C-alpha cells in the first residue's frame with residue numbers, strides 16, 4: 144500500500160489557477176491564434192497584444208493542464224482545445240471560460256453561504272430581469288448545441304412536420320434555432336425576460352429563422368403556457384434554480400400546455416440517486432447555493448417523482464455529450 148501524497152490536494156486547493164489561466168487565455172484569443180499557426184510565446188504575444196512573459200506563463204499553465212502541447216519549443220492546441228476553445232466553433236466554450244473567471248471572486252463568500260444555507264444578499268436567479276442572465280445565456284449557448292442536436296435525433300424532429308415548440312427560459316434561443324434550422328415546417332415560442340428575448344431574437348434572426356420564432360416576455364412562474372398547444376416543450380437548465388414545489392407546478396402546467404402525445408424535454412445536471420456522482424452535477428450544487436434560494440442539483444428520483452405527479456407516464460433519462468442529462472417525458 145502506498146502512503147497518501149499531498150500532490151492532488153495541492154492541485155485542488157490551487158484549482159483557481161486553472162480558472163485564471165483558461166479565462167485569461169480565452170480573453171486574449173490564445174487558442175484561436177495557436178490554431179492559426181502562431182506557435183511560440185513571442186509570436187503569440189505579438190498577435191494577441193500581450194507581453195511575451197505573460198504569453199509564456201499562459202502556455203506553461205496550458206501545457207500543465209493538457210490543453211496545449213509543446214514539442215521542440217513549438218506549441219499547438221490539443222484536439223480538445225481545438226474543438227472547444229477556438230473562437231467561432233458551434234460548441235465553443237471560450238466565452239464561458241471568461242465568464243467563470245469574472246465570477247470567481249464570489250466563491251470567497253462560500254464559507255458564510257454554507258453556514259447561512261443560501262445567498263447572503265438578494266438571490267441572483269430569482270431577481271426579475273437580472274442583467275446577470277444576458278452574459279450567462281450567451282456564454283452557455285454553446286453547451287446546449289450538442290444537447291439540442293441529440294434531442295432532434297432522438298425525437299426525429301427533422302421529419303416531424305408542422306410542430307409547435309415551447310421553450311421555457313429559452314435564453315439565447317439555441318434550441319429553437321437548432322430545431323427550426325433542421326425542420327423548415329416547425330415554429331417555436333420562447334418564454335423569457337424581455338431583455339433576454341431581445342438577444343434570442345437577434346441570434347435566431349442571424350440564422351434567417353426569425354419568421355418562425357416568437358417570444359413572450361414574462362416570468363415563467365406566472366405567464367401562461369397555453370393549453371394543448373405544443374408538440375414539444377423544453378425546460379433546459381432551469382430545474383436546478385427552482386425548488387421542488389415550483390418544479391412540480393411548472394411540470395404540471397407544461398403537461399397541460401402539451402398536446403396529447405407531446406413530449407417535455409428537460410435538460411439538467413442530474414445527480415445519481417445515492418449522491419455518489421456524476422462529479423460535475425455534484426460540484427455544480429455549490430453554484431446554486433451561492434445564487435439561488437432553493438436551487439440545487441436534483442436526483443434522478445426527484446425528476447421521476449415530480450414528472451409523475453405532473454401527469455407524465457413515460458419518463459426516460461438519456462446521457463448527452465455534455466455533463467447534463469436529458470429527461471424525456473410524455
Ligand SMILES: C[S@@+](CC[C@H](N)C(=O)[O-])C[C@H]1O[C@@H](n2cnc3c(N)ncnc32)[C@H](O)[C@@H]1O
Nearest residue numbers: 276287312313314335336339361362363379380
Ligand atoms: C441557465 S439559463 C438557460 C438557458 C437555456 N434554456 C439553455 O439551456 O441554454 C436560464 C434562463 O432562464 C431565464 N429565467 C430565469 N428565471 C426566469 C423567470 N422567473 N422567468 C422567465 N425566465 C427566467 C433566464 O433569463 C435565462 O435565460
